[in-house]
Amino acid sequence: MSVLAERLSQLAPVWRQQYREFLAEYGNAVVAEIRAGQVAGGMRGVPALLCETSLVIPTEGLRIRGIPILELEDRTPEEIFYLLCTGELPSAEHRAALQQELAQRATVPAYVWNALRALPSDSHPMALLSAGLLMMERESAFRKAFEAGTPRAELWKPLLEDCLTLLGRLPTLAAGIYRLRFHGAEPNEPNPQADWASNYAAMLGLPDPEGRFRDLVRLYLVLHSDHEGGNVSALTGYTVASALSDPFYAISAALNGLAGPLHGLANQECLRFLLHIQQELGPAPDDHQLEQFLEQWLASGRVIPGYGHAVLRVTDPRFTAFRTFAQRHGLQHELIALVEQLYRIVPTVLQRQGKAKNPWPNIDAISGVLLYTHGLREFEYYTVLFGVSRAMGICAQLLVHRILDTPIMRPKSVTLEQLRTMALEHSSQPQDAGSPA
Ligand code: CMX
Numbered sequence: 517m518s519v520l521a522e523r524l525s526q527l528a529p530v531w532r533q534q535y536r537e538f539l540a541e542y543g544n545a546v547v548a549e550i551r552a553g554q555v556a557g558g559m560r561g562v563p564a565l566l567c568e569t570s571l572v573i574p575t576e577g578l579r580i581r582g583i584p585i586l587e588l589e590d591r592t593p594e595e596i597f598y599l600l601c602t603g604e605l606p607s608a609e610h611r612a613a614l615q616q617e618l619a620q621r622a623t624v625p626a627y628v629w630n631a632l633r634a635l636p637s638d639s640h641p642m643a644l645l646s647a648g649l650l651m652m653e654r655e656s657a658f659r660k661a662f663e664a665g666t667p668r669a670e671l672w673k674p675l676l677e678d679c680l681t682l683l684g685r686l687p688t689l690a691a692g693i694y695r696l697r698f699h700g701a702e703p704n705e706p707n708p709q710a711d712w713a714s715n716y717a718a719m720l721g722l723p724d725p726e727g728r729f730r731d732l733v734r735l736y737l738v739l740h741s742d743h744e745g746g747n748v749s750a751l752t753g754y755t756v757a758s759a760l761s762d763p764f765y766a767i768s769a770a771l772n773g774l775a776g777p778l779h780g781l782a783n784q785e786c787l788r789f790l791l792h793i794q795q796e797l798g799p800a801p802d803d804h805q806l807e808q809f810l811e812q813w814l815a816s817g818r819v820i821p822g823y824g825h826a827v828l829r830v831t832d833p834r835f836t837a838f839r840t841f842a843q844r845h846g847l848q849h850e851l852i853a854l855v856e857q858l859y860r861i862v863p864t865v866l867q868r869q870g871k872a873k874n875p876w877p878n879i880d881a882i883s884g885v886l887l888y889t890h891g892l893r894e895f896e897y898y899t900v901l902f903g904v905s906r907a908m909g910i911c912a913q914l915l916v917h918r919i920l921d922t923p924i925m926r927p928k929s930v931t932l933e934q935l936r937t938m939a940l941e942h943s944s945q946p947q948d949a950g951s952p953a
Contacts (some may be wrong), residue, residue, distance in 0.1 A: 555930065589837045637697070732841065763911060858881070
């Protein structure tokens with residue numbers, strides 16, 4: 517039995533009990549009011565989902581299972597996955613056991629490579645990643661367990677089994693896609709002794725004499741691992757899995773959402789923006805030139821990539837973690853200097869414009885630059901790295917939901933006409949003195 521299955525077997529009855537007691541006591545309590553604009557506008561800010569793995573605090577940033585992300589920046593992805601799933605950091609022994617379990621599952625079957633090789637060479641790497649996972653669905657232990665009539669309370673066990681297989685194989689699949697798609701080279705074999713991040717970095721096959729790229733990949737995988745349950749990829753994965761579709765279906769679907777330019781593709785947009793600045797102003801513009809450029813950029817109706825956030829209202833601590841990495845390694849590169857210069861200037865420019873609720877940088881303001889300066893120059897690939905990492909958080913979220921046995925997702929939709937009627941009904945009702953205008 518896997519170390520995670522062992523620990524979760526102890527935790528599952530406790531969590532279920534807490535969940536049942538909560539529903540019995542508070543199931544009918546009113547917890548929020550919803551505005552018509554939120555219904556019609558992406559449900560922004562509506563507390564409508566349960567997510568135990570992480571929380572984004574507007575004034576602080578990401579916490580994984582209650583621990584601020586900056587306290588976790590030196591951990592390995594295996595430790596983070598264990599934490600996401602159980603709420604506890606593993607002992608050294610359990611971390612090593614999990615590392616071994618993932619490494620033992622790292623080989624991607626030949627039928628996947630054969631199918632990927634047959635796809636047109638201009639296929640997007642995210643499409644290849646999603647397709648690769650979907651092809652492996654035939655091996656799902658979850659689907660087989662469901663078809664065999666396994667009771668619902670036990671289904672989290674084959675779900676965990678699938679998550680371990682899927683996560684074990686994901687770095688091999690992702691690295692192989694990089695080699696096939698961008699270098700016309702064969703995928704590298706995983707090293708069964710190596711940890712998840714080192715294996716991934718090594719299989720990409722980039723020169724890494726000092727092991728710094730490996731350290732960057734480890735940090736990247738830790739920082740992108742989870743960001744609550746309401747973002748497009750996590751919500752998609754959860755919705756698909758709530759129909760008791762297995763994790764191969766759910767994570768493949770989640771990755772399709774991550775591939776969107778408003779979600780996981782933003783990091784490549786940010787790097788493109790920096791290269792565009794260099795092209796327009798030269799490699800090292802002065803502050804005045806840069807400020808003028810930014811003003812004109814905004815005046816033309818465009819956004820400054822890497823700045824602002826739907827939830828955060830401070831500098832993203834994940835930006836800080838990457839920045840510290842660059843400082844700690846004394847990284848000298850014009851693009852990194854430009855990131856620093858923008859950090860000095862952009863918040864003032866955005867505040868002066870007065871539109872963005874958050875003028876501070878998010879993780880994308882620096883993540884792409886670090887990959888680029890370490891030789892990973894294929895922009896289109898960046899979201900794949902993001903996806904490998906985020907699969908950990910989404911798998912953990914699916915696992916918690918299956919343990920609690922939460923029901924299928926089925927919010928009520930309304931037509932615009934119905935929404936108008938509802939809005940009129942509510943606005944004609946007398947308001948409490950204390951209710952917001
Ligand atoms: N540059 C210029 N204008 C910005 C801005 C930025 N970086 N961030 C927000 N604004 C503008 C919005 O476009 C909006 O303008 P309109 O009223 O004209 O529509 C206004 O400020 C208010 O927006 P907001 O409530 O502060 O931000 P949203 O929650 O609507 O959007 C986000 C959040 C991230 C999409 C937005 O800040 C943005 O487009 N940033 C640049 C792209 C980016 O960095 N994306 C990565 C996000 C990382 C992540 O999600 O994890």
